Amino acid sequence: MKKYHxxxxxxxxxxxxxxxxxxxxxILDALxxxxxxxxVACETLTTTGLVMVVGxxxxxxxxxxxxxVRNTLERIGYTNPDFGLDAKSCAxxxxxxEQSENIxxxxxxxxxxxxxxxxxxxxxxxxxxxxxxxxxxxxSLANKITMRLANVRKKGILNWVRxxxxxxxxxxxxxxxxxxxxxxxxxxxxxPDIPHEKIVHDIKKHVIIPxxxxxxxxxxxxxxxxxxxxxxGGPEADAGVTGRKIIVDTYxxxxxxxxxxxxxxxxxxxxxxxxxxxxxxxxxxxxxxxARRCEVQxxxxxxxxxxxxxxxxxxGTGKVDEAELATAIRKIFPLKPAEIIKHLQLKRPIYSKTxxxxxxxxxxxxxxxxxxxxxxxxxxxxxxx
Numbered sequence: 001m002k003k004y005h006x007x008x009x010x011x012x013x014x015x016x017x018x019x020x021x022x023x024x025x026x027i028l029d030a031l032x033x034x035x036x037x038x039x040v041a042c043e044t045l046t047t048t049g050l051v052m053v054v055g056x057x058x059x060x061x062x063x064x065x066x067x068x069v070r071n072t073l074e075r076i077g078y079t080n081p082d083f084g085l086d087a088k089s090c091a092x093x094x095x096x097x098e099q100s101e102n103i104x105x106x107x108x109x110x111x112x113x114x115x116x117x118x119x120x121x122x123x124x125x126x127x128x129x130x131x132x133x134x135x136x137x138x139x140s141l142a143n144k145i146t147m148r149l150a151n152v153r154k155k156g157i158l159n160w161v162r163x164x165x166x167x168x169x170x171x172x173x174x175x176x177x178x179x180x181x182x183x184x185x186x187x188x189x190x191x192p193d194i195p196h197e198k199i200v201h202d203i204k205k206h207v208i209i210p211x212x213x214x215x216x217x218x219x220x221x222x223x224x225x226x227x228x229x230x231x232x233g234g235p236e237a238d239a240g241v242t243g244r245k246i247i248v249d250t251y252x253x254x255x256x257x258x259x260x261x262x263x264x265x266x267x268x269x270x271x272x273x274x275x276x277x278x279x280x281x282x283x284x285x286x287x288x289x290x291a292r293r294c295e296v297q298x299x300x301x302x303x304x305x306x307x308x309x310x311x312x313x314x315x316g317t318g319k320v321d322e323a324e325l326a327t328a329i330r331k332i333f334p335l336k337p338a339e340i341i342k343h344l345q346l347k348r349p350i351y352s353k354t355x356x357x358x359x360x361x362x363x364x365x366x367x368x369x370x371x372x373x374x375x376x377x378x379x380x381x382x383x384x385x
Contacts, residue, residue, distance in 0.1 A: 005182060007170040008138035008252025010146040013076050013356035014163020014189065014233075016240025019085075020044035021249075022355040023051065024242045024264025026072045027065060029349035032266070034061030036347035042096075042264035047239040048084045052093045055264065066092040072352075077153065077163040084236020115338040117300035118269040119260075122309075125278025126255025127286040128293040130178050133370075134283050135361035137178040137215075139252025141169045143358045144211045149188060150356075152206050160199075164189035164233035171215070181215040184208055185223040189233035200224045249359050250275075255295050263355055267346035270337060274298045274307075276369040277340045279360050281333050285312075285325070287372040288379050292317035298335065305336040320382050328381050332374060344368045 011018055023044040031038040038059035045052045051069050073079075073087035081089060127134040145167035153161040168185035171178045186203050203224050209216070243261025247253050260271030267273040282294045291314035299309045312325045329335075334343045341347060350366040362370065379385065 001175060003172070003174050005170050005172050006136075006138050006254065007168060007183070008136065008142045008247075008254065009166060009168040009185075010139065010142035010248050010252075010357065011167075011245060012146045012149050012163065012165040014078070014150070014165065015245070016046055016164070016235045016238050017242070017244040018240070018356050019046055019073070019076060019078070019235065020240045020242040021245070021263035022076060022352060023053065023069055023072050024055075025351040025355040026068050027053065027063065028264055028266060029352050030063040030068055031057065031059050031061050032347060032349040032351075034063070035059045038266055039268060040264065040266040041269070043242045044264070045239065045241050046085065046235040048236045049086075049089070050091045050093070050235075051085075052095075054095045056098060057096050058098045065094050065096070077150075078234065083162060084232070084234050115268070115336070116303035116305050117274075117337050118302065119271065120300060120302050121260050121271060122258040122297055122299040123260065123270060123274040123278050124250075124256045124258055125275065125280065125282040125296040125298075126251045126294070127279065127282040128254070129286055131361070133361035133363065134286050135358075136251055136254035138169050138171045139248075139250075139254065139358065140361060141171075141181065141212055141215070142167045142252060143248075143361070145169070145184075145186065145207060147357045148207045148211050149186075157206055158202050160191040160194045162189035162191065162233060164230075164237070169212070178215075180217050181212055181220055182217075183221045183223065184212065185226070187225055187230055189230055190225075192229075192231035196225065196228055249354075251360070256297075258297075262359060263351070267341045268337060270298075270300045273337060273340045273344070273346055274300060276344055276346070276359070277333065277335065280344065280369040280371070280374075281329055283370065284372050284374040284378060285314075288375040288384070290314075290319050290325070290378060290382065290384065294318075296329065300337075305338070307335050310335070319384070324382075328378065332377050332381060 024042045027042050028040045042055040069092045070087045078085045130137045131140045149165045152158040166187040170183035262272045265272045278296045282296045285294045293315045295313045297311040298307045310326045
C-alpha cells in the first residue's frame with residue numbers, strides 16, 4: 001500500500017496578485033471587444049492606494065484604462081479606503097507602448113508567412129480522473145473554498161469578510177486514490193472587531209463544510225487565521241503583481257508548469273494559448289479513458305508555427321503506447337498558434353473570468369479548452385470502444 005499526502009493552495013480574487021491579474025485581463029478583454037487582433041502584454045502592480053499598469057499593446061482600439069482599473073476594483077470589492085485600496089480614490093498610473101517590431105515580424109500572419117509562436121517556451125497540460133472536472137482534488141477543493149469565501153462576502157452571508165483571502169488543502173492518497181482531507185488552512189481578511197472564535201465558527205460552517213464535507217473526517221485539522229488576526233490585508237499588507245500565482249492558476253503543483261503566466265496576454269502568446277490547448281488535449285485523453293492521468297507538454301520557437309516537440313506522460317495509467325499517443329496528438333489536435341486560436345475561439349473577450357479560481361476545471365461554456373469533443377476521434381484512432 002502506497003500512502004502519501006499532497007497539498008495545493010488557492011487565493012481569492014481580492015488577493016493582491018489576483019487583483020493585478022484581474023486588471024490585466026479586464027484590459028485585454030476591453031481591447032479584444034473592439035479589436036480581436038489586438039496584441040497585448042499588460043502587466044499590473046498594486047500597493048496601498050496605487051495601481052500601476054505597464055506593458056506593450058498594439059491595437060486599433062482605444063480603451064479608458066483608468067476606468068477599467070476602477071471598475072475592476074469595484075467588482076472585486078475594494079470600495080472602502082479602510083481596505084487600503086479604494087476604487088474611487090486610488091491613484092492609477094499607466095505606461096504603455098507598442099509591441100516590438102522584431103516580435104511582430106515572427107507573429108503577424110502575412111501572405112508569405114503563417115502566424116508563428118509569440119515566444120519560445122514549453123507549456124504543460126494535465127488531467128486526471130479524481131474529480132468530475134478531471135482535475136486534481138487538492139486544487140479543486142482549494143479553489144472552491146476561495147470561491148466560496150468570495151460568495152459569502154458578496155451575498156452578505158458573512159458581512160465581516162473582506163476581499164483578501166487564501167486557502168490550502170492537504171489530501172491523503174492511498175495507492176494514488178484520494179481518500180480524505182487531512183488539513184485545511186484558511187486565511188480570511190476580516191473587519192477588525194470580529195472575535196477570532198466567530199471567524200473560526202463561521203468559516204467552518206459557511207465555507208469549509210459546504211465545499212469539503214464528503215472528504216472530512218474526525219481527524220481533519222483546521223487552521224483558520226492561525227495568527228489570530230488578519231485585519232490588515234490586500235495591497236495594504238502586500239504588494240501585488242500580475243502573473244505571480246501560476247500554480248494556483250493551473251494544477252496546484254500536481255502537474256508541471258512551463259513558467260509562463262497567463263493574465264494580460266493575448267492568445268498569440270503561446271504561454272497562454274498553448275497551455276490551454278495542452279489542457280484540452282490532456283482532458284480529452286482522460287475523458288476518452290485512454291489514461292487515468294495524463295500530462296502533455298508542447299514546446300515552441302518564436303516565429304515558428306509548428307511545435308518543436310510534443311510529449312506525453314500517463315504515469316503508468318495509460319492503455320496505449322505513449323509514443324503513439326504523441327503521434328496521435330499531432331494528427332488529431334490543432335497545434336499551430338493560429339489553429340489553436342481558431343479552434344478554441346481565443347479572440348473572444350473571455351479572460352477576466354479566468355483571472356481567479358483557476359483557468360482549468362471550470363464549468364463555464366466560454367472556457368472552450370474544457371470541452372471534451374475529441375473523445376470519439378481518439379477512440380477511433382486507437383480502435384478503442
